[in-house]
Amino acid sequence: MPKLDDRLKAVAVQIRSRVHADIGSDHGHLLKALLTSGRIERGIAIEVNQRPCENSRSTLVGLAADVRLADGLAGLSPGEADSLSICGMGGELITRILETHPERVPPDLVLQPNRRPDAVRRWALQAGFHLVDEQLVVGRLRYVVMRYRLDRSSADPAYDAMDHEAALLFGPLLIQRWESQLQGVLLDEYQYLKELQQRTEQSQHRLNVLAKLLRLKGLLD
Ligand SMILES: C[S@@+](CC[C@H](N)C(=O)[O-])C[C@H]1O[C@@H](n2cnc3c(N)ncnc32)[C@H](O)[C@@H]1O
Incomplete structure (x- = not known):
């Protein structure tokens, strides 16, 4: 095109x-x-x-x-x-x-x-x-x-059996497919958010949701 x-x-x-x-x-x-x-x-x-x-x-x-x-x-x-x-x-x-x-x-x-x-x-x-x-x-x-x-x-089946907040922030179908590209993007964001000296309420929430997701998927201890 x-x-x-x-x-x-x-x-x-x-x-x-x-x-x-x-x-x-x-x-x-x-x-x-x-x-x-x-x-x-x-x-x-x-x-x-x-x-x-x-x-x-x-x-x-x-x-x-x-x-x-x-x-x-x-x-x-x-x-x-x-x-x-x-x-x-x-x-x-x-x-x-x-x-x-x-x-x-x-x-x-x-x-x-x-x-x-x-x-x-x-x-x-x-x-x-x-x-x-x-x-x-x-x-x-x-x-x-x-x-x-x-x-x-x-209701939208894309959200069935998903962590609702993680799906809203990072994409229900992207999380279901869980491709290496998304894993890399989310690990980079997790590292970035973790190293911030100060976090807003919003960035702290994002970090919490992300940490829970990465743990669930076995990418964090
Ligand atoms: C950053 S450009 C994106 C252009 C194109 N859609 C793209 O993705 O490459 C955003 C365009 O949306 C127009 N725009 C913003 N608000 C709009 C509205 N309420 N109705 C129509 N056009 C709008 C702006 O004038 C601008 O040309």
Whole structure:
């Protein structure tokens, strides 16, 4: 797929639908890659800022895409898109966008928070979205890419028999797969948190949850 870094490539492979909306499209590269590779038939780019909106417009010229200047889901009608992505923002901003117009949120979502993925996971649990895939992308920075599907028929099975707090902080499907890459990331974070001279309430909580998880998995005495 053209012009995508590893983070957006990991997002793109999670998307296949008829009409897809990308909120915070910025450069517009994700929608261009999805359209030119045939993963979607039509794209809707939504940007709250003028300059990135113009950038999206110029990237998507000649393709089956609308580019709209709007704040989040204010730019999308209910039922208009089959899926949406929100990438490269903090977890709190992503959830604010989703909570502002719940009736406009399509049934398939790909969310890539740069920080606080736990905020997104908490939102999905209460909004009735099940986590169907979760990928860790490790480069200069670390990202998690989460794919959700609306299913209000039952509680999300991804959290069955899991330490709920560990699942919220570090990802239920990532913990279930327990790949060596995640183990390395979590051991590094444990070492970092342990060596901090002073910890906030939040970092102490993270350290406690992480230590419990690593012990359970046999990586700590
Ligand atoms: C850091 S960029 C990420 C761009 C792209 N999604 C990516 O992952 O590479 C965040 C973009 O989201 C846009 N944005 C932030 N809040 C938004 C909102 N409420 N509605 C639409 N766009 C928003 C910003 O203008 C910016 O272009």
